[in-house]
Amino acid sequence: MFSVNSALGEVKWEMEANDYWTFVGLVIGAFAIVVAPRLFQPGHTANSVIYLTGGTVVLVVASIARWRTRRKETEAAESTAHDLRSQGAFQ
Amino acid sequence: MTLVQDGPPVHADSRGVAAQPRRQLLFDWVVKRGVLLVLVTAPLDSLFLGVLRITPPRMGYLYLLLASIALPAFVAWRRARSTDPDEPAQHFHRYALYSLVPVAMFSLVRIPALSLTRFVFWMPWYGFGVGATGQPPGTIGSLLPGAMLYLLQGWSLGMVYYVLFKRQTLLNAMLLYTGFISSLYSFIFPVFIMVGLPATPVFHLTNYWAHTAMGLTAWFMPRFWQRTWPRLARPVRAGVIAGLALVFAAPFTYVLATANLWQFGAQAHIEATAFDRVQASLSGGPAVSVERGQAEYAYVLVLGPRAYRNYGGAYRAIDATGVQVRGQLSRGQQVIAWCAGDVDALPSVRTVRDPERFFAALWSVNYTRVSVRCAGPAAGIGPGQVINVSWTAQLLLQGERSTDQRTLTGEQPARLTAGTPASMAPVPVNPDQ
Numbered sequence: 001m002f003s004v005n006s007a008l009g010e011v012k013w014e015m016e017a018n019d020y021w022t023f024v025g026l027v028i029g030a031f032a033i034v035v036a037p038r039l040f041q042p043g044h045t046a047n048s049v050i051y052l053t054g055g056t057v058v059l060v061v062a063s064i065a066r067w068r069t070r071r072k073e074t075e076a077a078e079s080t081a082h083d084l085r086s087q088g089a090f091q
Numbered sequence: 092m093t094l095v096q097d098g099p100p101v102h103a104d105s106r107g108v109a110a111q112p113r114r115q116l117l118f119d120w121v122v123k124r125g126v127l128l129v130l131v132t133a134p135l136d137s138l139f140l141g142v143l144r145i146t147p148p149r150m151g152y153l154y155l156l157l158a159s160i161a162l163p164a165f166v167a168w169r170r171a172r173s174t175d176p177d178e179p180a181q182h183f184h185r186y187a188l189y190s191l192v193p194v195a196m197f198s199l200v201r202i203p204a205l206s207l208t209r210f211v212f213w214m215p216w217y218g219f220g221v222g223a224t225g226q227p228p229g230t231i232g233s234l235l236p237g238a239m240l241y242l243l244q245g246w247s248l249g250m251v252y253y254v255l256f257k258r259q260t261l262l263n264a265m266l267l268y269t270g271f272i273s274s275l276y277s278f279i280f281p282v283f284i285m286v287g288l289p290a291t292p293v294f295h296l297t298n299y300w301a302h303t304a305m306g307l308t309a310w311f312m313p314r315f316w317q318r319t320w321p322r323l324a325r326p327v328r329a330g331v332i333a334g335l336a337l338v339f340a341a342p343f344t345y346v347l348a349t350a351n352l353w354q355f356g357a358q359a360h361i362e363a364t365a366f367d368r369v370q371a372s373l374s375g376g377p378a379v380s381v382e383r384g385q386a387e388y389a390y391v392l393v394l395g396p397r398a399y400r401n402y403g404g405a406y407r408a409i410d411a412t413g414v415q416v417r418g419q420l421s422r423g424q425q426v427i428a429w430c431a432g433d434v435d436a437l438p439s440v441r442t443v444r445d446p447e448r449f450f451a452a453l454w455s456v457n458y459t460r461v462s463v464r465c466a467g468p469a470a471g472i473g474p475g476q477v478i479n480v481s482w483t484a485q486l487l488l489q490g491e492r493s494t495d496q497r498t499l500t501g502e503q504p505a506r507l508t509a510g511t512p513a514s515m516a517p518v519p520v521n522p523d524q
């Protein structure tokens with residue numbers, strides 16, 4: 001029914017534009033509203049480092065996934081265009 | 092073309108979507124996801140409006156009430172109007188049920204933390220309950236409403252995944268719960284919510300571990316109900332429903348049982364020990380001034396320590412009310428003055444809800460100075476003489492769960508100094524005032 005292998009098999013390093021911008025909005029929005037006013041204030045060093053690290057990881061991974069998705073979209077579009085041109089040449 | 096296979100089918104070509112004006116995309120997002128997000132996260136929003144001091148807590152509860160009324164109306168309206176099968180309102184009833192399991196899993200996986208690390212994960216529930224009802228912390232009266240608020244907050248956190256994201260992929264779940272929410276939680280809780288409780292590595296690790304379990308469950312729920320559930324035989328389905336009900340009920344049942352069987356007793360024992368530590372001691376020598384044959388004295392009695400750590404390791408202070416000091420000054424066998432000093436209540440940190448201010452307030456009240464004044468005949472009395480100071484302090488000590496009437500007595504020789512009673516330090520004001 002459920003296994004670690006099947007779960008890992010579900011990880012596709014791809015991301016929709018809506019989901020990517022959602023992550024960007026969440027990380028930057030929370031930083032601006034909650035974290036930035038208290039960043040590295042006395043007693044908040046560890047918390048600040050944790051949020052900055054977590055937020056950066058989220059943005060980097062989401063950016064890589066989005067970049068891979070756009071590259072695949074471009075390749076698929078080029079492949080389709082190539083196929084259409086080939087079909088036109090035959091006809 | 093479907094790029095991500097593990098979510099609902101893509102109904103709009105991404106290139107076509109990209110061609111739409113950005114303003115239209117933003118408007119669509121607001122109508123389809125933004126408004127719904129604001130409504131479903133009302134339990135979280137109302138909490139943070141209060142802890143971020145943006146609005147008074149009562150405004151947060153008003154927002155929660157209004158959002159609860161508006162949510163079903165908005166969902167019904169969007170379901171009637173929307174033609175987009177991906178719009179979260181179309182699947183709201185399913186998502187609402189899915190989200191009950193991740194919040195239970197969030198607590199379920201933290202249960203071993205109590206025996207492994209003494210991390211009491213339900214301590215914030217009391218804070219939520221106290222904020223909502225005003226009932227004292229560490230009691231069933233604040234635990235039950237706090238658990239209800241926690242459930243609502245966790246439910247809305249689960250809904251965030253289903254409402255915000257177009258594709259309910261494992262990557263999105265892990266980035267949201269393990270990456271973003273855990274990191275924000277590790278920042279917000281120590282800053283705004285954990286009053287008197289230092290954020291240890293155990294807290295951060297438990298936070299990441301539990302949110303990861305929550306994310307995995309949130310991701311798994313649609314897969315289970317859409318892929319696995321239809322293939323199950325009827326008896327297995329009955330077993331699955333029973334299992335899910337057990338998963339949902341287990342953490343709350345566990346907390347109620349543990350609170351009754353362990354926490355309340357442990358707290359009462361801790362408070363009894365803390366009560367025993369409170370002593371009254373003399374600070375310096377009494378000041379004396381003689382006028383018209385009458386000698387007036389003043390001295391300071393220090394009461395403390397009152398700080399202690401409760402069942403979950405959080406710092407608290409024993410409260411003391413009805414403080415009544417009576418005593419005598421004597422020279423040899425002869426009583427030379429009679430003393431009194433009354434205080435309605437010693438300064439308290441009970442109402443300090445800001446973690447940033449808590450420890451400064453706690454250490455300022457740990458030892459409290461109480462002024463005691465005495466009067467007697469002036470014959471032969473003057474600065475430099477050694478007298479005997481004896482006192483009896485009666486006070487009502489109060490912890491989170493217990494109270495105890497105590498009588499503290501003491502006696503100490505002291506050298507008289509020159510001064511007036513008015514020059515003695517007053518009782519410090521409540522640090523929260």
